[in-house]
Amino acid sequence: MRPKFASFVTPEGASFGLVRDDGVVDIGRRDQRYASLKTVVEAGALSSLATQYADMPVDHALDAITYSIPLADPEKIICVGVNFPDRNEEYKDGQDSKPNPSLFIRFPRSFTGHGQPLIRPPESVQLDYEGEIAIVIGKAGRRIAEADAYDHIAALTLCNEGTLRDWVRHAKFNVTQGKNFDNSGAIGPWLVPFENADQLADVRLTTKVNGELRQEDRTSRMIFTFRKIIAYISTFTTLVPGDIIVCGTPTGAGARFDPPTWLKPGDIIEVEAEGIGLLRNTVADEVFP
Incomplete structure (x- = not known):
């Protein structure tokens, strides 16, 4: 199964992370190198983050997040x-x-x-x-x-x-x-x-x-x-x-x-x-x- 990266909002604010069947790993909160999913794309880091966080414990249940559009501010x-x-x-x-x-x-x-x-x-x-x-x-x-x-x-x-x-x-x-x-x-x-x-x-x-x-x-x-x-x-x-x-x-x-x-x-x-x-x-x- 291929990794899935989402942008979302929780009561703590906007973030992004890795969506799995058992919940969401909040990469935005865990990794201060990236301000948004767009900055991950710009850095070419989707694959490396997928590997790095694949086995991390989840931070949010799937029903605890509100999905945003994945990239909030594309140039085009x-x-x-x-x-x-x-x-x-x-x-x-x-x-x-x-x-x-x-x-x-x-x-x-x-x-x-x-x-x-x-x-x-x-x-x-x-x-x-x-x-x-x-x-x-x-x-x-x-x-x-x-x-x-x-x-x-x-x-x-x-x-x-x-x-x-x-x-x-x-x-x-x-x-x-x-x-x-x-x-x-x-x-x-x-x-x-x-x-x-x-x-x-x-x-x-x-x-x-x-x-x-x-x-x-x-x-x-x-x-x-x-x-x-x-x-x-x-x-x-x-x-x-x-x-x-x-x-x-x-x-x-x-x-x-x-x-x-x-x-x-x-x-x-x-x-x-x-x-x-x-x-x-x-x-x-x-x-x-």
Whole structure:
């Protein structure tokens, strides 16, 4: 079983550590070298810490922590749109598929942690789900060759790239508004260190809503591979440790039902991928002070 690193909050404050079946080892409290999980990624220390703390006694029960997004302050969160064949079919417009991925940016504030509710804002009821695999950059690079791309990955995690569908259509050329409402999506529960290509080669990715399977596909069917995504993005911007790339969702989002099926308070959404874990969130309406 691969190690799992999470950021979390306890009554003593924010920290990070190693999640095991019997509880959580609080590395943030035990090891003053690292201020956060991001500083661990920047130091390339995930593997060494996994070994160092593998047999340490746990500091917290699993139900005593509140999960945060694994990396609270990445320099960049870049998302890939329309990256599975059946999803691409939803956007047929008489044109051939483009040779490069569609990209957009999300802010860290638009995400919440595992076990927390996605927040439906009063401006829209059209909150939708998108289950995705996300990669975390561990080694900086610009114009990275596809052959070298995996050398720049530190870890893997999951994302529910929650979207306000009507707000992504407020303007002609962008989706930024509908992708960035506070706490409308989730990342987590943890980071799984990336060790070899098999972890991404043919991974089953699913999304369930209230136990019903809504999305299912495999990474081997992605239009743009993880290598291509890293190479393409690094052409125009330097990727740095802690950057998160969210790599695309399968078909089956609520917007494609007839009539559309939007998320509502009380719903439970579960995004799961083999070898990474399960990201579970509920839904709640935004509450004003």
